[in-house]
Amino acid sequence: MTNTVVWNDTVAPGLGRFLLSHRRASGRSSGDVITRSNARYRRLVPGQRYGLSSMSQAGSREEAAIDALSATLAYVEDFPAEDEALLAARRRGAEVGAVPIGPAGGAALRFLAALIGARTVVEVGSGCGVSGIWLLRGMAKDAVLTSVDVDHEHQRLAKLAYREAGLGTARTRMIVGRALDVLPRLTDNAYDMVFCDAVKQEYPEYLEAALRLLRPGGVVAFDNALWHHRVADPTCRDSDTRAIREVVQAVREDERLVPLLLPVGDGLLCAVKRR
Numbered sequence: 001m002t003n004t005v006v007w008n009d010t011v012a013p014g015l016g017r018f019l020l021s022h023r024r025a026s027g028r029s030s031g032d033v034i035t036r037s038n039a040r041y042r043r044l045v046p047g048q049r050y051g052l053s054s055m056s057q058a059g060s061r062e063e064a065a066i067d068a069l070s071a072t073l074a075y076v077e078d079f080p081a082e083d084e085a086l087l088a089a090r091r092r093g094a095e096v097g098a099v100p101i102g103p104a105g106g107a108a109l110r111f112l113a114a115l116i117g118a119r120t121v122v123e124v125g126s127g128c129g130v131s132g133i134w135l136l137r138g139m140a141k142d143a144v145l146t147s148v149d150v151d152h153e154h155q156r157l158a159k160l161a162y163r164e165a166g167l168g169t170a171r172t173r174m175i176v177g178r179a180l181d182v183l184p185r186l187t188d189n190a191y192d193m194v195f196c197d198a199v200k201q202e203y204p205e206y207l208e209a210a211l212r213l214l215r216p217g218g219v220v221a222f223d224n225a226l227w228h229h230r231v232a233d234p235t236c237r238d239s240d241t242r243a244i245r246e247v248v249q250a251v252r253e254d255e256r257l258v259p260l261l262l263p264v265g266d267g268l269l270c271a272v273k274r275r
Ligand SMILES: C[S@@+](CC[C@H](N)C(=O)[O-])C[C@H]1O[C@@H](n2cnc3c(N)ncnc32)[C@H](O)[C@@H]1O
Pocket: 093, 097, 098, 099, 100, 101, 124, 125, 126, 127, 128, 129, 130, 131, 132, 148, 149, 150, 151, 154, 177, 178, 179, 180, 197, 198, 199
């Protein structure tokens, strides 16, 4: 029987792990998961049939539902095509442990930046440049990305990625330092967008900083808002998960914000600062 479940293992690794453990628990082999790095991977295209009926024959209704969800999420992640510059930056990010935002999350950042005509964006956690490229591709042509990272080597690789993506050095202001030291030095009400993707336990403090930095109508976004399925699981109480839950709740309840939680990649929490 041909199994046509597709999973993109470059994104949402938590769901990948969840699905693998589910399959192990249910006696199905981990080889059932098809990934980009797996010879059986095949690209999902609109209108193509994915053989979900064969999945339901293979196991219980629950397994079929999980397989269908997996295929749908993979389809969403596969929708925004990444070019060689993004793929190379993604590879380097994985190599050095600066896990990049997934393609759908990146496309959401580009969309948001384009939607609000962003000219000034702060990024907390440059990594190796994946999110920066997506942001810059949505921002105005002469707009500047201010990107903060504590790691010199990551910023060197981010600059390489921007160069490979054809983005000139005038488009970026790279700052090496700890986010909580750098953010207080940036100007109040001066930014169209703030994207946070560094230390999870510091997310609540990044939100405070973002509320100060953003102009009215500006957008804040946090990657990993679902944190490998831990945020939605009440039995998970580690400090990263609790900090992310805290910021999700704060964004939802803050009357200065219009909140949105997107289930792309590992979750993208967004909000507009009301005018
Ligand atoms: C998940 S990676 C960022 C990935 C990047 N946003 C992307 O999508 O390509 C997190 C980054 O945060 C940086 N980082 C860790 N602690 C930090 C801190 N205290 N202040 C600023 N950056 C920090 C790491 O060096 C790493 O490059």
